[in-house]
Amino acid sequence: MVSQTEENYLKALFHLTCESEHKIEAGTNELAVYLEVKPATVNDMLKKLKEKKFVSYEKYGKITLTKKGKSIAVEIVRKHRLWETFLYETMNFTWDEVHEVAEQLEHIKSQKLVEQLEKFLGFPEIDPHGDPIPNAEGEIKKIVRKSLFEISIGAVCKLVSVKDGSVAFLQYVGKLGMGLNCKIKVISRQEFDGSMEIEVNSQRFTVSQKFANNLFVV
Amino acid sequence: MVSQTEENYLKALFHLTCESEHKIEAGTNELAVYLEVKPATVNDMLKKLKEKKFVSYEKYGKITLTKKGKSIAVEIVRKHRLWETFLYETMNFTWDEVHEVAEQLEHIKSQKLVEQLEKFLGFPEIDPHGDPIPNAEGEIKKIVRKSLFEISIGAVCKLVSVKDGSVAFLQYVGKLGMGLNCKIKVISRQEFDGSMEIEVNSQRFTVSQKFANNLFVV
DNA sequence: TTAAAAAGTTAGATAAACCTAACAAATATA
DNA sequence: TATATTTGTTAGGTTTATCTAACTTTTTAA
Ligand SMILES: [Mn+2]
Ligand SMILES: [Mn+2]
Ligand SMILES: [Mn+2]
Ligand SMILES: [Mn+2]
Numbered sequence: 307m308v309s310q311t312e313e314n315y316l317k318a319l320f321h322l323t324c325e326s327e328h329k330i331e332a333g334t335n336e337l338a339v340y341l342e343v344k345p346a347t348v349n350d351m352l353k354k355l356k357e358k359k360f361v362s363y364e365k366y367g368k369i370t371l372t373k374k375g376k377s378i379a380v381e382i383v384r385k386h387r388l389w390e391t392f393l394y395e396t397m398n399f400t401w402d403e404v405h406e407v408a409e410q411l412e413h414i415k416s417q418k419l420v421e422q423l424e425k426f427l428g429f430p431e432i433d434p435h436g437d438p439i440p441n442a443e444g445e446i447k448k449i450v451r452k453s454l455f456e457i458s459i460g461a462v463c464k465l466v467s468v469k470d471g472s473v474a475f476l477q478y479v480g481k482l483g484m485g486l487n488c489k490i491k492v493i494s495r496q497e498f499d500g501s502m503e504i505e506v507n508s509q510r511f512t513v514s515q516k517f518a519n520n521l522f523v524v
Numbered sequence: 525m526v527s528q529t530e531e532n533y534l535k536a537l538f539h540l541t542c543e544s545e546h547k548i549e550a551g552t553n554e555l556a557v558y559l560e561v562k563p564a565t566v567n568d569m570l571k572k573l574k575e576k577k578f579v580s581y582e583k584y585g586k587i588t589l590t591k592k593g594k595s596i597a598v599e600i601v602r603k604h605r606l607w608e609t610f611l612y613e614t615m616n617f618t619w620d621e622v623h624e625v626a627e628q629l630e631h632i633k634s635q636k637l638v639e640q641l642e643k644f645l646g647f648p649e650i651d652p653h654g655d656p657i658p659n660a661e662g663e664i665k666k667i668v669r670k671s672l673f674e675i676s677i678g679a680v681c682k683l684v685s686v687k688d689g690s691v692a693f694l695q696y697v698g699k700l701g702m703g704l705n706c707k708i709k710v711i712s713r714q715e716f717d718g719s720m721e722i723e724v725n726s727q728r729f730t731v732s733q734k735f736a737n738n739l740f741v742v
Numbered sequence: 743t744t745a746a747a748a749a750g751t752t753a754g755a756t757a758a759a760c761c762t763a764a765c766a767a768a769t770a771t772a
Numbered sequence: 773t774a775t776a777t778t779t780g781t782t783a784g785g786t787t788t789a790t791c792t793a794a795c796t797t798t799t800t801a802a
Contacts, residue, residue, distance in 0.1 A: 397640040411632060414629060416628075418617065
């Protein structure tokens, strides 16, 4: 049996390693920050996860998921994103509301429910934030994408996903009239602080570098 | 905050008292049997529930839900039955499969989700077992019904709900070709052990008194 | 190359939900 | 009514997931 807490640790490790480019391992403190617990707590849990062969790590070393650990993590991510899609498509939730409830729903144990849910939703490939939904075999479609900040002046691109999933950020994006698949034209960029002027739906906004870094486009 | 465990205790008390006729209070051992824990465990929890004003009880006395405790319990029962309906109607679950998963789903905390789910399902009034679904105000439609055992010979009645919700019982009922709203004709009854001969879909079966007591009809 | 900073670990504590074993009160029955 | 049975309580213990405070190892940088 895998506890809810263990599932959350494995999912966090997946996000911090497998899912991020340029990084294949994580540290104790890093995980602690991510999960909002103290390093000592992570350390205890790591011993248990190692015992269960879900992670490989040695004292003072770095942490990576084993094949077994990764497959559990992917299943949780799959459930999380399917539930987010369900909440968004079927239950009239907005894209900033889905995450919190999906955090609970992802721990529901029922193989059949996940399969039926996926079927009911028509085998969606991305969730409401543009993130890929792993299939029943745990395979994840790789999405080629750049951050909005990397787009050159004058170019027009399409929003395909968001990096930050916080309620504040998502509501901000929505308030600017932006959503997945919306067209964004880059008007200008400030050398000084990296802020950019963009045009969306014939409206112009100035956004920070931090903001632009959190939007993925093609 | 009400923990998942506390919710289960309140729901159990609701089933054992408010929802059952002829009984308005419960005892420690009774609750322990129902929840499959030891009496000592119930005793500890009772102190906490009393502290939180969810139950009223004195040492060596009987337990009843307070208004506050009952309203939490009804909300859990509401969620349980809405989820069972969802699993049955939308996710292609059979009536013997829904309960186990609904036991998990009933603890999901999201007012909006419950309301949207109810709306999506078309404000159902009964769950897949024929039990009434409380509305958003916590009101429960009283269903007038008798057990099949009380029906007189020769009479025809309609199955409206099942008492026992165990997988074995529900599968047995289903295997006999019976389901909610099916017509049952009482052919004969044995004085000796109370077993009955019944006719369903032009087929005759002999069923035990225990079996007949677990079917509610009108 | 060594001292300071950062990262990671350990020991010991707490709270929730459970247990066993022993005990006490209430109820049933001889 | 006295005793046996049932019902309920208490004390003390376990496990899981968390914490703080002190300590150790590794890394960075003067
Ligand atoms: Mn999410
Ligand atoms: Mn998402
Ligand atoms: Mn049920
Ligand atoms: Mn039911």
